[in-house]
Amino acid sequence: MTQNGVLEKTYPAASFYDHQGKYRGILAWILSTDHKRIGLLYLGLILLFFSVAVFFGFLMRLKLIAPGFPLMKPQMYNAIFTLHGIIQIFLVVIPAIPAIFGNFFLPIQIGARDMAFPKINLLSWWLYASGAAIVFLSLFTAGGPIDTGWTFYAPYSLRTTVNVPLAVFGVFILGMSSILTGVNLVTTTHRLRAPGMSWFRLPLFVWGVYATAWVQILATPVIGITFALIMIERYFGIGVFDPAKGGDPLLYQHLFWIYSHPAVYIMILPAMGVVSEVIPVFSRKNIFGYKAIAFSSIAIASVGSLVWGHHMFVSGQSDFASVIFSLLTFLVAVPSAIKVFNWVATLYKGSIELKPPLLFALTFIFLFSIGGLTGLIQGALAVNMHLHDTYWVVGHFHYIIFGGMGFGFLAALHYWFPKMFGKMYDMKRTIGGWIILFIGFNILYFPMLILGWEGMPRRYYDYPPPFHTLHLISTIGSWILIAGLIWIFFNLIQGLRRGEKAEDNPWKGASLEWQIPSPPPTHNFEKIPIVGKGPYEFG
């Protein structure tokens, strides 16, 4: 299938893996400005950090298996949940989809040869790697690993003796990386679309990443300055967040959440883009309500920047602010609802093949809905008084981040795997792994919702005996879940090592990335294509 027959496969498929550039060996990767190589560099690091953080998650669950279980000391637990949160949020889920798949596929999907600023793209990766290195370095400095929670709430983060400044400096660097990636993605989308690729012919993944990139540009600097102030405060004591000097700790929380709430949409929007990509391809049908989905991405990105105060309902902020933030929180759920309904409607009268990418995408919808609906429940003012900072919240965000973004990531990985690596994995085995993962996931996280409703506070290294049963179930779930995860990734690695050679277009997709060889050649397109139709017009 070609786009109006313009794209002819006339060239020898010398893939970007075989490209001979200035450098050899590892240098050919870490100094490459090819967006595809950079995407894979991110993939490598992110998977590494992800496994570290999952291991921490496993340790936490193990500690919580029974009241008083003597696995580790309290300080150790406090450090572990902090690191777990920091790594997962700042090192894994925020960069994951935009930096890996956005990098790899956004240029191809819009018919470009590379990003707008290839060198800055490489710089972003280096900043990411150094920021991560600094965060890890902070573990080994005097005072030991940080123990503030990923939120770094003042004044605790100003008083604790551990090396908070170094850790937030690391996150600051990560923020710079994120901003530059955002600048690159927005500019690329504006400037490098192939002729004929009008805004409403963009694949929805591009829309998702584009909206995300704006949030990255506009929200990230706020947390940058917040963390810079934490550093200045620790070294010079200017007092802006220190109540002893007149500072207002709630303003710290405002600044923190001004970024960190939009950040949750940085996590989810690209994943939603992936789902919008996968569903039409496997139902062989145009997406239902293209414009509604595209605009709801923009709506989520913009209205989503106005709801940060729902993390502060019980913090002592004014009741007036709570009311406004609660109202806005409920309104921002509507564009998400629109997306969900459109996805489900796309399945209607399709011709559906339940291959792994679609399976993960549908699981995304299910788990994301649970996560989102639990979000609604805790967004109600009265109920939040009860549920704030309990395991309910922990359940909410694991459902929505891992169930949502995590499964979106898995969908993306299984969807584009043949394109990225030119190999195919064993689809039957993926389904086996999915079953384990899905069961484990729910056994792990559903009890958390009940625990929270019963009043189990979060960030507790120990708990009263009545909570035991549910914690025990949850811990068992974590083992099942990790087994499923290992199964799925093992299967992918097997595919890499001895999978069959993948076709150029195994799923018969209509968007541009499927019209070029697998894996793509260094400059993607021999001739810049001329686009004559939408991304989901099959046959």
Added chain:
Amino acid sequence: MKNRKYRTYILVWLALVILTGITVSMAGMDLGLLSIAIVLIIAAIKSGLVLSYFMHLKYETGLLFKLMIPIVLAALTVFIGLTFSDVAFR
């Protein structure tokens, strides 16, 4: 045409200097809240001049250039406004 641009720059610079003079002398007077407003309005005019002439925003075409500053202003207003919904009503 080019030379006119040259002259524009100098004129803009003159305007900036004069506006600075006005704010500084204004500040001596005690007008309370009004003086905050005036001082900020003058600062806004000054940055408007820099943005449109020195930074060429006036001459750029394309929706993106037209939207950028409004987007940032909207973001800042909303951030400050919503923060004040707390700070001012606590």
Added chain:
Amino acid sequence: METHRDDMGSKIGMWLFLLSEILLFGGLFILYSSYRYKNPIDFHLAAWELDRVLGTFNTLILITSSLSIVLSIFFVQKGNRRLSGLFLLATIFLGILFLGIKYVEWTAKIGHGLYPNSPRLLGRSKGEILFFGLYYSMTGLHGLHVLIGLFILSAMLVLVMKGKINEHRFVPLENTGLYWHLVDIIWIFLFPLFYLIT
């Protein structure tokens, strides 16, 4: 394959970066406005202690440096690299002057025992502690931007002299100009907020 050149693209990229810079300072403005709202009188009193003359002088310096960089760009576009270089040099000089005056100001304040966590400052009201905390962090961050700008300007000067920047290829200099103007704009707000509103 030849890397293709997209001047418009570079400019868009630079602008997007500047937007994020605005919000970086935006975070501080949020703090400033909130604390000013909560401690109007203390802020009022503290502002009297800043040197308004030096502040005004610095404002004029930055405005003028904005003019000189814009002229530098103007001349390079017309092919007059010598004048362009001269105006660049003037910009750098003004930037250094600005930092020099800032240095004098800060040392004077520190000499008076008014610096973060100083016993003298801690003895004052909370609003004043906050005012000076914000004063040091905001002008400090701004000064850091001026400093970075100076490095970039010097690099540009070298490029202009080498002819790498010329009438056919001047986007890097234009982008430097954009950055420098932004630093100017931020000062245009910092100046009244700290020195004038009393």
Added chain:
Amino acid sequence: MFVSWATGLSGEVVDQVFFFILAITVFLLGLITFLMVYFVIRYRKKRNPQPSDIHGNIWLEIIWTIVPTLLVLAMFYYGLTGFNFLKKAPGDALKVKVIARQWSWLFEYENGVKSTELKVPVGKPVKLSLTSQDVIHGFYAPAFRIKQDVVPGMTNTLWFQPTGVGTFDVFCTQYCGLQHANMVTKIVVIPVDEFDQWIQKRGKEIEATKGKPGGAQLFHEKGCVACHSVDGTPRVGPTLKGLFGKEERVLIDGKEQTVIADEAFIRTYILKPNTYVVVGYPPIMPPQALTEDELTELVHYIKDLK
């Protein structure tokens, strides 16, 4: 299986809102899941080889924009009514001051009585005003469904009205450092006359001591027990049993030295804990605001811990 059924007026209000929203969301989740599964089965490739080309439907879009909007507005409104109730304490409420610090709670009644547990009479509204001495804590009584952060430099308030007697958990829900998970206490709801007796008796005791509590009491009230035992077991901080006169290995400005734990040492330690750090313990003891009398009493008490 459930740890805490709702109690108190606040508990009932919150649960109503909770179950209202829960019902809607469970229904929606069921609907979406059902449709998803049904479509995948009904329109699988084998059964439906030819997809229909549908691009969208403007009416459907409008419906599923408006209906969810109305639903969420209803949820918001219901949540708001509950919130209004939770935020407006009746004027005749019993007032109790709550002081939080790492890692213990102190409750102070209007007549000066202090307690480490919150004793309240059944059926009467209670209004808490919460302050913190160090970092942010969170006052959370799950059974009553109420929670409020305790922020240094601010006084936040909270009210509740117990409807039955019993003992209920209080947790700290804002992460506040090492012993966050142990910063727990109880709300003890007792019959009104029992409460009156208790508070009067304690009030008399205070008068008898002219508002000067003894060392043992101070040791509890000032929160020392959160970190120190008096029976020889080390906690977050070293035990204070047998401290007086002991030779103690401490760090002074990072250098390890031996000092004798005399009265001056103990006094300094309590007032400026950062002067010394006992070897083997983290340097986290918070400074205490004490009057001279209180300090003397405390030091006496610690001296006698043999």
